[in-house]
Amino acid sequence: MRISERRSVRLGLIGLLVALLVGAGIAFADDIPFLAGGTRYTGLFAEAAGLRTGDPVEVAGVNVGRVESVALDRNQVRVAFRVHDTWVGDRSTASIRIRTTLGAKHLALDPLGNADQDPDQDFPRERTVTPLDVTAAFNQLSDTVGQIDTAKLAQSFQTLSDTFSGTAGNVRGTLTGLSALSKAISDRDTQLSSLLGNAKQVAQTLAQDAETIQKLIDDGGRLLSELQARRDAIAALLKGTRELSEQLSGLVSDNKAQLGPTLAALDEVTDVLQANRDKLTEALKLAGPYYRLVGNTLGSGRWLDTYLCGLIPDEKNSGSCLPARPGGK
Secondary structure (H helix, E strand, O other), rough: OOOOHHHHHHHHHHHHHHHHHHHHHHHHHHHHHHHHHHEEEEEEEOOOOOOOOOOEEEEOOOOEEEEEEEEEEEOEEEEEEEOOOOOEEEEOEEEEEEOOOOOOOEEEEOOOOOOOOOOOOOOHHHHHEEEHHHHHHHHHHHHHHHHOOHHHHHHHHHHHHOOOOOOOOOHHHHHHHHHHHHHHHHHHHHHHHHHHHHHHHHHHHHOOOHHHHHHHHHHHHHHHHHHHOHHHHHHHHHHHHHHHHHHHHHHHHHHHHHHHHHHHHHHHHHHHHHHHHHHHHHHHHHHHHHHHHHHHHHHHOOOOOOOOOOOOOOOOOOOOOOOOOOOOO
């Protein structure tokens, strides 16, 4: 291989490597610190509360960044997030909030303070808030109720009611009410357990299919927005259809005297054609051979071919000038 060819191969490999690096930089620009831009902050939270990497960071409902990492730090959670073109003060608060009814989360910032927040210092626990997870609450409630022995609970309340039966009326009435309440709960133990179990299953199903349901809701919103945008066009179409029907009604009314006899005559023509359908069919069958013979007569050129029968006696014709039938008979 010559030196020039080696140099061309080397330059081609270098160009390919540079192109790959540029493509990777464009694809993962948000994950590269010196290319991502914005400012990176961290905060300490009591729990993750379902927050995930990639969830949005919002200020007053406006998306200003995203969560970069959620990691366990001893008995707390450290959340790293990056914001763009947003001022964050030294008294700002960060809270994990529920973004949708299906459990999707986002990180909400409330910029407060007189000075800038130091990116190297964490948001302390005093300035971070985590929400109540309804799914976890339902699961915990279902498990707690399942562990309660309602029969023993009712027996305990009944014993307390009997023990304080000789006390003042208010105390005795309170304990009697508690006993009746515990008895009602005991009688409905199976139904309550089934209800809470179903609620737990529904909450888990919604949590698992949150993205699909959220996409369905978003698509429904886009459809409604498109219908809203096309509302004027649909209204104009309906108005035009109504005006067209009015014009047609007026046209029919104005020409009723002419249209009536015309339609009646058309009905008569249809009746005649229907009555002579068999004759018309037979005529069309005979017209085919006739026009074929006419075509044969005029097909040789701009003249007529004629045939004279009987001019010269022929034993085969036997004096008959009838044309030969199909098949030579």
